[in-house]
Amino acid sequence: MFNESSSLGSDVADRRNKHVSFKASNKSHTNDFSNNYIHSGSLPQKHVTNIENSVQGYPKLQKLFELKDRQIAQYITTPFGCRVDIDQMVPTLNHWIQNEKLTFDVVMIGCLTDNQFIYPLLTQLALDRLVSKPGFLFIWASAHKVNELNRLMNNEGWAKKFRRSEELVFVPIDKNSPFYPGLDQDDHSLIEKMQWHCWMCITGTVRRSTDGHLIHCNVDTDLSIETQQTRDGAVPSHLYRVAENFSTSTRRLHIIPARTGIEKPVRLRPGWVIMSPDIILDNFAPKRYKSEIAKIGNCIPMNNQVESLRPKSPIQKV
Known part of the structure; x- marks a missing residue:
């Protein structure tokens, strides 16, 4: 058996x-x-195959990127740096607003480092006078500080001045990346919060369907992943390109309220004024800057080839 x-x-x-x-x-x-x-x-x-060239296999988008790069390069100011200690940033910017009558159409705040003093800057600075109308504000912060920013942006006073429009995300390639956030990670959560978030806010009224002379939507994706090209400084070049491709404005300011050190240097960028305590070159002069802007204009002129290639919102049927 x-x-x-x-x-x-x-x-x-x-x-x-x-x-x-x-x-x-x-x-x-x-x-x-x-x-x-x-x-x-x-x-x-690490297994995404097209992070080095996100438009690989899309010839129209490749052509669009080439045309926009050339067009942006034709209408840029000298790369300006302004070396200012963190505690002097608000007084310096207030001086620009009140005495130099400076305004910017694109203002980016923060970079991919944890030791930033973004919240005090946002609450103490008269941003609504620094950013023109219409204008665009990009605020970069780690996933740990997003909730703090959300509380500020949900405030009624802030919401009246700035309309939160888009969220961008930057993801480091691995834990060995210089952009991997770690200083605030003391909660030992099951899911590691390694991404960086950017809130893009708009002042004034801008409509993607009618204001093509001000904004070019949908050229870049909302998600970007670190590449070898983005490791050459404290600020990946892609962060600048997203703002340049989105807005046709030529008056651009980047404020970095953090020490980045010599290991992650803050490099100059053509067409931008970069304020940082660790900027390589301190050469900003308001009169010279306004003179250069007067020569190139406040906006990049429209280009028929770019207009024919860039993605647009569908026309609504009446």
């Missing part, structure tokens, strides 16, 4: 295994990089 039951059990097991293997063969195979991370520690973003 023992041998017969053992043989029967073996036959049933064989049939079951055949059934399982048959069912498995009909399954579609997919890449599960989340499961791969659990076993190997290799983050999913």
Whole structure:
């Protein structure tokens, strides 16, 4: 009896295994990089194939990027740097507003470093006078500080001046990245918060369907992943390109309220005024800047080729 039951059990097991293997063969195979991370520690973003060239295989978008790069390069000011200690940033900017009558159409605040004093800057500075109408405000912060920014932006006084429009995300390639946030990660949460967020706010009224002379929507994606080209300083060049591709304005200011040190230098960018305590060159002069803006104009002129290639909002049927 023992041998017969053992043989029967073996036959049933064989049939079951055949059934399982048959069912498995009909399954579609997919890449599960989340499961791969659990076993190997290799983050999913390392397996994205087109991060070096996001428009690879899209000739129209490639042409659009080339045309916009050329057009932006034709209408830029000298790269200006303004070296200011963090506690002197608000007085310096107030002096520009009140005495130099300076305003900017694009203002970016923050970079990809944890030790930033963004909240005091946003609450103490007269941003509504620094940013023109219409104008665009980009605020970069780690995932840990997003809730703090949300409380400020949901405030009624802030909401009347700035309308939150878009959220951008930057993801480091791995934990060895110079942009990997870590100073505030003391909560030991199950899910690691390694991404950086950017709130893009608009002053005044801007409509993507009618204001193509001011904004070019949908040229870049909302998500960007670190590449080898983005590791050459404290601020990845892609952060600047997103703002340049989105707004046609030429008056651009970047405020970095943090020490970045010599290991992550703050580099100058053509067409931008960059304020930082660690900027490489301190050469900003308001009179010279206003003179250069007067020569190139406040906006990049429209280009028929760019207009024909760039994605647009569908026309609503009446």
